[in-house]
Amino acid sequence: MRVTVNGEARELPDDATVASVVAQITSAARGVAVALNDEVVSRADWARTAVREADRVEILTAVQGG
Amino acid sequence: MTVDPLVIAGKKIESRLIMGTGGAPGMEVLERALVASGTELTTVAMRRVDPAARGSVLELLNRLGIQVLPNTAGCYTAGEALLTARMAREALGTDWVKLEVIADERTLLPDPVELLDAAERMVDDGFTVLPYTNDDPVLARRLEQVGCAAVMPLGSPIGSGLGIRNPHNIELIVESAGVPVILDAGIGTASDAALAMELGCDAVLLATAVTRAQEPELMAAAMRAAVSAGRLAYRAGRIPKRRYAQASSPVERSS
Numbered sequence: 001m002r003v004t005v006n007g008e009a010r011e012l013p014d015d016a017t018v019a020s021v022v023a024q025i026t027s028a029a030r031g032v033a034v035a036l037n038d039e040v041v042s043r044a045d046w047a048r049t050a051v052r053e054a055d056r057v058e059i060l061t062a063v064q065g066g
Numbered sequence: 067m068t069v070d071p072l073v074i075a076g077k078k079i080e081s082r083l084i085m086g087t088g089g090a091p092g093m094e095v096l097e098r099a100l101v102a103s104g105t106e107l108t109t110v111a112m113r114r115v116d117p118a119a120r121g122s123v124l125e126l127l128n129r130l131g132i133q134v135l136p137n138t139a140g141c142y143t144a145g146e147a148l149l150t151a152r153m154a155r156e157a158l159g160t161d162w163v164k165l166e167v168i169a170d171e172r173t174l175l176p177d178p179v180e181l182l183d184a185a186e187r188m189v190d191d192g193f194t195v196l197p198y199t200n201d202d203p204v205l206a207r208r209l210e211q212v213g214c215a216a217v218m219p220l221g222s223p224i225g226s227g228l229g230i231r232n233p234h235n236i237e238l239i240v241e242s243a244g245v246p247v248i249l250d251a252g253i254g255t256a257s258d259a260a261l262a263m264e265l266g267c268d269a270v271l272l273a274t275a276v277t278r279a280q281e282p283e284l285m286a287a288a289m290r291a292a293v294s295a296g297r298l299a300y301r302a303g304r305i306p307k308r309r310y311a312q313a314s315s316p317v318e319r320s321s
Contacts, residue, residue, distance in 0.1 A: 006114040026115045031124045033112075033157035040152045058114065060153050064096070064123050065111025066086040066137040066164060066273060 086273025144184035222252030263296025
């Protein structure tokens with residue numbers, strides 16, 4: 001299935017979860033947040049939250065700024 | 067003589083200089099500047115994870131024992147700002163947020179309509195909201211009324227180094243505010259920071275003036291001293307300005 005991750009189209013297996021998507025992007029154990037279709041998914045729910053066709057996943061962290 | 071602590075939302079902060087981390091040429095320079103500034107509260111931005119990025123600003127702030135203040139830089143609408151704040155809360159475990167909702171890229175000036183809407187929604191969502199705002203006394207009052215923990219008027223546009231363009235408005239904001247007033251944006255050099263404090267601001271937030279100075283560590287030390295000096299001068303109460311001289315030596319001849 002096709003999913004947009006941080007603005008880029010990705011081909012993912014049908015059993016993909018938020019946790020598996022994050023694992024492709026970063027191994028950081030903290031300081032990372034995920035929004036699935038503009039709703040925050042807390043870290044505790046990553047493994048049990050399924051990603052579906054055409055979903056938008058945003059994975060953010062803190063950087064220098066402000 | 068020490069400077070009295072700043073209190074925001076019931077939390078005591080010893081340093082009245084709040085730093086930003088943007089613009090530093092590298093982590094080592096940033097670290098030396100942060101240490102020299104004496105800051106206890108420092109902003110970060112939220113951005114998409116870059117798998118190739120090296121060095122983490124979060125690790126640095128943790129190691130230095132500095133409280134992290136996420137911002138919503140880059141947001142143009144209340145909805146974007148609220149989502150960014152929620153992601154920052156999830157990622158960083160803090161409900162403090164520097165709220166920024168800008169109108170356009172050229173001026174980076176706050177969009178007052180979106181800003182007030184965002185502030186109200188964030189307060190309702192349980193955030194401790196520190197809004198970056200225009201130097202508009204009426205907007206500052208409205209932000210306080212919807213429950214912001216501080217108001218942070220600009221001195222001049224972000225990164226401009228133009229100093230405080232409307233000291234009178236800053237004084238008006240200070241006079242009527244019941245929450246801390248933090249001068250945010252536009253500081254160019256130490257005298258600007260001192261002026262902000264002399265006008266009665268409770269703290270100064272700056273980044274570019276330090277991180278893009280030729281010697282960031284040295285400028286951080288200068289800002290720290292300026293904020294302290296300005297605060298002490300404000301508390302001391304300056305003399306009134308006069309049109310003509312007033313002798314400071316006895317006027318009678320000694321013989």
